[in-house]
Amino acid sequence: MLSVAGLTRRFGEQLALEDVTFDVVPGRMTGFVGANGAGKTTAMRIILGVLAASAGEVRWNGGPLTQTTRRDFGYMPEERGLYPKMKIRDQLVFFGRLHGLDPDRAAERTDKLLERLGLAERATDVLETLSLGNQQRVQIAAALVHKPIALVLDEPFSGLDPLAVDAMVDLLREEVTPEVPVLFSSHQLDLVERLCDDLIVLARGKVVAAGPVAELAAGPSLTYKLVVDGDAGWLRDVRGIRVRDVAGATALFDVEHDGVAQQVLQQAVTRGPVLEFGPERVALSDVFREATR
Numbered sequence: 160m161l162s163v164a165g166l167t168r169r170f171g172e173q174l175a176l177e178d179v180t181f182d183v184v185p186g187r188m189t190g191f192v193g194a195n196g197a198g199k200t201t202a203m204r205i206i207l208g209v210l211a212a213s214a215g216e217v218r219w220n221g222g223p224l225t226q227t228t229r230r231d232f233g234y235m236p237e238e239r240g241l242y243p244k245m246k247i248r249d250q251l252v253f254f255g256r257l258h259g260l261d262p263d264r265a266a267e268r269t270d271k272l273l274e275r276l277g278l279a280e281r282a283t284d285v286l287e288t289l290s291l292g293n294q295q296r297v298q299i300a301a302a303l304v305h306k307p308i309a310l311v312l313d314e315p316f317s318g319l320d321p322l323a324v325d326a327m328v329d330l331l332r333e334e335v336t337p338e339v340p341v342l343f344s345s346h347q348l349d350l351v352e353r354l355c356d357d358l359i360v361l362a363r364g365k366v367v368a369a370g371p372v373a374e375l376a377a378g379p380s381l382t383y384k385l386v387v388d389g390d391a392g393w394l395r396d397v398r399g400i401r402v403r404d405v406a407g408a409t410a411l412f413d414v415e416h417d418g419v420a421q422q423v424l425q426q427a428v429t430r431g432p433v434l435e436f437g438p439e440r441v442a443l444s445d446v447f448r449e450a451t452r
């Protein structure tokens with residue numbers, strides 16, 4: 160397991176990370192979200208050892224993370240970092256070698272990934288002649304070439320069209336074994352919701368929510384939807400609930416527990432026909448907004 164414990168990072172007077180603690184569990188995709196400047200890239204750089212922490216530490220399977228272990232990590236940095244003028248096959252073999260693969264294994268892994276990404280025919284093209292989407296594919300191949308023991312991906316899907324995102328996700332799922340923790344940052348919340356098992360929400364350098372997406376999306380309170388035959392405005396006067404929204408016959412409201420919702424249903428029935436009633440799944444964007452307020 161990959162963990163960070165009490166990570167703090169100052170840039171001069173500014174506190175970019177403040178006592179950040181979380182786990183990235185093997186075999187689970189962990190989404191890392193937060194507004195611009197929340198500290199995601201800073202945390203990822205510290206995990207990869209390209210930036211020092213002011214306090215706190217990165218841990219691997221319960222012990223301190225060493226440089227030797229880090230060499231087996233896969234990293235896709237925000238600033239990317241491939242060589243624009245180098246041929247893509249040479250480049251991937253080079254990265255494989257940097258991570259300790261022997262020449263044959265580096266070549267074998269490179270060819271497999273290029274094939275898998277539909278780039279085999281471009282193997283001898285220089286990177287900068289590829290479309291941005293294809294350059295991004297090569298970038299993910301560079302993070303995967305040495306079969307990493309952990310993956311840290313900074314905005315891996317930004318700028319990709321939906322089909323390319325799906326292809327990239329399929330590749331990640333194929334390549335990543337149940338032992339590999341994966342941490343990826345993204346601003347595309349719909350994508351995060353679809354892809355990740357766990358979520359870490361950062362706001363102004365602090366963790367403000369963390370846990371399995373299913374639990375976070377369930378939220379601290381239960382949200383219900385009620386559709387009546389008429390106007391649902393009377394809900395605003397019901398005590399013990401928090402009305403999120405009323406639009407004509409449709410209302411969304413939060414309750415502390417199911418029992419309260421059932422009482423609301425009974426009230427609704429006494430007023431007239433109920434067309435729809437039940438718990439409403441909260442969108443991740445709402446969780447995010449709530450957590451970063």
Ligand SMILES: Nc1ncnc2c1ncn2[C@@H]1O[C@H](COP(=O)(O)OP(=O)(O)OP(=O)(O)O)[C@@H](O)[C@H]1O
Nearest residue numbers: 170173174175193194195196197198199200201202
């Ligand atoms: N090298 C640096 N020098 C000074 N300040 C920095 C440096 N790197 C980051 N910061 C500051 O630290 C804070 C966190 O930045 P960081 O890039 O980690 O956020 P982020 O969550 O990755 O944002 P984004 O989503 O925009 O990429 C920001 O206020 C940023 O300006």
